[in-house]
Amino acid sequence: MKALIYNGPRDVSVTEVPDPKIERPTDVLVKITSTNICGSDLHMYEGRTDFESGRIFGHENLGEVVEIGNGVDKIKVGDMVAMPFNIGCGHCHNCESSLTNYCFTMQPNEGMAGAAYGFADMGPYDGGQAEYLRVPYGDFNCLRLPEDAREKENDYVMLSDIFPTGWHAVEMSGLQPGDSIVIYGGGPVGLMAALSASLKSAATIMVVDRHPDRLRLAEEIGAIAIDDSKDDPAKEVLDRTDGLGADRGCECVGYQAHEPDGEEQPGITMNRLVQSVKFTGGIGSVGVFIPQDTGSPDELGKQGQIAFDYGLHWFKGQSLGNGQAPVKRYNRQLRALIHAGKAKPSWIVSHELPLAQAPDGYKRFDAREDGCTKIILKPGA
């Protein structure tokens, strides 16, 4: 089959590779029809992780089941399914506690937890930017889609990662209906956090970014756009909240944060959140951070550290939730909202590309080209 292969920093190509096969009785094979390029793919694409050359990218996958192992009971050939980017076994301590983001079974390294398709440090699993994908524990890792699966495919594919990830950021922030919230980062995840906050009846939603296309998308769903290339965002938030700060905040940027024209400062967003969020407020952080970052221009950053305003964070009595989203905790509910027409996460999609054009898509998305807000690859097209 054809698949998108990582060759090295900023070098990917579509190549012929062996087809995946059923390896265990509980496996499922899926013919991929939609697979997104994700912001976290870019960390790997840029060579800022230890993702291995020759592997396949792609953890936001949707498609049609074409084969099942003889231990699979629920999933049937022909089902349209969306796969959470996390791969869980369904029976370890974490999976059973709805912490499929930190499955013990699928992560090969002792003392660690969590696995994903085509992801650095998350196990050896191939990604889905390809024609076919092997899904371990298929009954557990495939979400079946309703009869409008084809029609709303660009919405449902968001269930694999960014919609639940944005939702998780808001959930960890502790948002209650009527609250105000500030979201740092207006990329796909930040925009999904804004959509989630809206669905959870936040009274005021503020999105901080510097790209006009993203800020415009935020405004389209009723959020207030704050352009941090023009204004001090923490001051803007305080001004709009009677000087108290937002009730809740989300980190949707990650460790490659930087000033509009400046160098990377991995802690800049977290410190702005501490300033922008009220005493007793909550922060949810889903932007990617890593324990070591040899490519960081920042001395602390190389060791995975940030210079953190912990004195103020503690003094304000804020809470902080961190890490990748447990997609399965939310994807059934969010599927229902899409199906009922109450959520339409595809409003951020700017490009649908055939797999052959994936390398070009990576280049443009990595360059933050204006108007390139979210790319869906269509391997079958």
Next chain:
Amino acid sequence: MKALIYNGPRDVSVTEVPDPKIERPTDVLVKITSTNICGSDLHMYEGRTDFESGRIFGHENLGEVVEIGNGVDKIKVGDMVAMPFNIGCGHCHNCESSLTNYCFTMQPNEGMAGAAYGFADMGPYDGGQAEYLRVPYGDFNCLRLPEDAREKENDYVMLSDIFPTGWHAVEMSGLQPGDSIVIYGGGPVGLMAALSASLKSAATIMVVDRHPDRLRLAEEIGAIAIDDSKDDPAKEVLDRTDGLGADRGCECVGYQAHEPDGEEQPGITMNRLVQSVKFTGGIGSVGVFIPQDTGSPDELGKQGQIAFDYGLHWFKGQSLGNGQAPVKRYNRQLRALIHAGKAKPSWIVSHELPLAQAPDGYKRFDAREDGCTKIILKPGA
């Protein structure tokens, strides 16, 4: 009346001052019979805060009501009462949400929240290391004690701060029955966290400290003592938890943390917690941290910052809760446990001193004199 006055760094004295008076119809006056010296008093005693000379210390107070304002309905003269160290109004947004630790009304500075008796930056209120104490909003800020109040006075006085504070640390950590937990700091608050974890049916409780008297007290209630002057505590915790880390962790040290014989490193405990706690684990931090610390030997510390292993914290998907305890959220329940004989927090008390000996008590507690684990002042004695 007589009261303990702060004159300057490491200089306190018992002095005659004007008696407090009923100032508002909702005030109550209490004759103090027990008032503890707290570890957070020592930050102020050492001159490491901007606590003003001439003010009275003391936020862990218990006594007998001697006068009430004409707007007081519940509290009666003669009631034995314990006062939460937090002063709340009972009707602001935070107090109504059980966040009395961050009352808006009683904190005089705009944009800030939280008040306490005799505490730096927490409003102008006198402390209770004195013969009498004025209690604002007496119906809200006095916890009535049952008929065994005198007999168990050394237990009930712990309801004013350290028992609820230790409980809050454990609560914020997310402990479930059967979990393992590591508590950094075996001072009075850390020991109360250990007691709380035991009452909440933790399966394994580890307390990290270096003082034999404290470690012995931890062992007396069934905890495992880890001596960080002898062993690497994070390694010890990993060894005792199959390499996975403890389910939960508590910070009960604060910003003056340091190696057994070394200089202050405000972030050392937090980073050890990140290492010691498992993927998906939770951390509760009640040790005091401050937004600015001009006396810090550490460059980041001067600005209230720590070099934080945020990459690892995020990667492990840990949660973090911070700040002073909302005493009123817990003090009724804990009162019931003391009354029923199921909790006996006074086991840590090493000294009962008359008010006149308070200066000596401060000196010995500040010196971490062996066997000086908790001092109760008895102004009436």
Next chain:
Amino acid sequence: MKALIYNGPRDVSVTEVPDPKIERPTDVLVKITSTNICGSDLHMYEGRTDFESGRIFGHENLGEVVEIGNGVDKIKVGDMVAMPFNIGCGHCHNCESSLTNYCFTMQPNEGMAGAAYGFADMGPYDGGQAEYLRVPYGDFNCLRLPEDAREKENDYVMLSDIFPTGWHAVEMSGLQPGDSIVIYGGGPVGLMAALSASLKSAATIMVVDRHPDRLRLAEEIGAIAIDDSKDDPAKEVLDRTDGLGADRGCECVGYQAHEPDGEEQPGITMNRLVQSVKFTGGIGSVGVFIPQDTGSPDELGKQGQIAFDYGLHWFKGQSLGNGQAPVKRYNRQLRALIHAGKAKPSWIVSHELPLAQAPDGYKRFDAREDGCTKIILKPGA
């Protein structure tokens, strides 16, 4: 002043009575500008409770503060305020636990809990269907309204009872975003439950009633109307939920439930809910039920009992929450949603009447006159 007085079954009149006065330093006096007739007023109006002749009705009150006691600190003369129908002291065990619906202090009967303005068995407090109202513990029992208070007065007045009550029903049902919910009763409270479910992102909202005006209002906010004079409502719900039942259900009818043309059967709605709600589903019940009902035509009903399908309820593993709403737990959040323009509960208002026309309003509302969905009295008009 003028006030609406209960003289006996179906007999009320507007009469001159003494003005209320500040009785305690913590009292506040409010000039009422909006005060609703509530469905629970009708139980009293019809003589089906032991509400005393000569007392004033009215527990859904909004107005302007005209006098404060000298122990009042937050509320100022001139503030526009909405009063929760529950009267709480703010310092008893229940009030401090956000259970102001069951205040111990304000309920005069030993062993009971809960108080309200102008309500049977809820203490001696006068209602607000009058020119003025005395509000005990004014700082605790007045919710201040923002600068658009006059403009959105018909929305904000719903904060005193029915909007939080509908919200509470949904909250007790355990609704999660994406869930389906069935609401029995399309009166003002049921419609507010539907609005609340919508704000909480239910995927499917079904409202069961038989009055076309109410069903139309339900449809206006996107709910599915089920007419139980035409269809078996439990069967309708099962048909619309793949035979599984709704995820959640609400009782918004109360003990005077009856078939469209039949006699009262106090348990009919609860049993339909048990049938209509799925295995593991949740039910929130806010329709009024009473421990004794001498006027009931039903033998069990006289003793406050229902013939309850408990075998099925238990077998399905359903949960059940009951009782009046703790308005203060929700009214700040809901105020924010009204202020932000995200909730407009006044869409159900059919009549605004001067106080003088209150007797006529009662007659029409009690008769369930078509188009008479919610009446606001305007004493100042």
Next chain:
Amino acid sequence: MKALIYNGPRDVSVTEVPDPKIERPTDVLVKITSTNICGSDLHMYEGRTDFESGRIFGHENLGEVVEIGNGVDKIKVGDMVAMPFNIGCGHCHNCESSLTNYCFTMQPNEGMAGAAYGFADMGPYDGGQAEYLRVPYGDFNCLRLPEDAREKENDYVMLSDIFPTGWHAVEMSGLQPGDSIVIYGGGPVGLMAALSASLKSAATIMVVDRHPDRLRLAEEIGAIAIDDSKDDPAKEVLDRTDGLGADRGCECVGYQAHEPDGEEQPGITMNRLVQSVKFTGGIGSVGVFIPQDTGSPDELGKQGQIAFDYGLHWFKGQSLGNGQAPVKRYNRQLRALIHAGKAKPSWIVSHELPLAQAPDGYKRFDAREDGCTKIILKPGA
């Protein structure tokens, strides 16, 4: 193999039946070493359910794995395992929400949910009162036991049902540390509820029963025994709680409740709970109730109904949780407490019998013979 077979009301025998086999790749076969007789077995034994003749009883099972299917990854031959009485698939909506008590996949009847070994209406699965047991979805339905499995086998076997069931009753009641709780029913489940309440730091635990052996066991773990053959239990509870009622209550009796010497009254316990529990209190009900009971002497009972004091229940604002326990939600935590020596549920065991004596065990347990509090069958003995 040999197994205990139900022949008809009060008629069971140990018979030779075919050995179970691996039927699906995800199955596991367990050699049973401990299997309890449960109070809910007695409903079936007495012929009060539609349990089919010829089937095997036994849903509280523990043993050693002797064979695994080729789709099983976690469980290994030789593992000592305890099986939750609920059989879950691990991937349906309910299982993924920790509601394994209501698995959709394993329950064969459309529109119903929940499955168990050897249980009426819970699917066709054989029970474990036999030499061997087939366990579907073995990785999900076997809890591995630590190295002290043999030594503490009589404790660990309680993880299969009654310890988690008692825990669930307390959990659904909403118990907080320091609360009082009343438990109706001092059988094995009621005693486990008492143990659970103690582990959760209840301040006061009251157990209502009439059998001296059970009341004595309750007292052995610090509970107050209330003998309802001598005293009015609701009055006793009110007397011991200042007339307010217990904070929480548990139903551990079920539909065959009756006065000490009287006829069955299925609702008697629920109504006593409503009386005994405070305003705002919570009730957890795990005693078995059924939707139809043709054998009931009570007219309402035949239809699965009770004459319920719903008026008072609603008026007091109580909450109610119902149904079988989701064992997997708790069994890991409780395993840790047994392993750490903090819980010893085997204190209630009165008899260990070889399988051959099972018929005699049933007879004695059904007769409520004095001193026969809990029987463990030992098929291997």
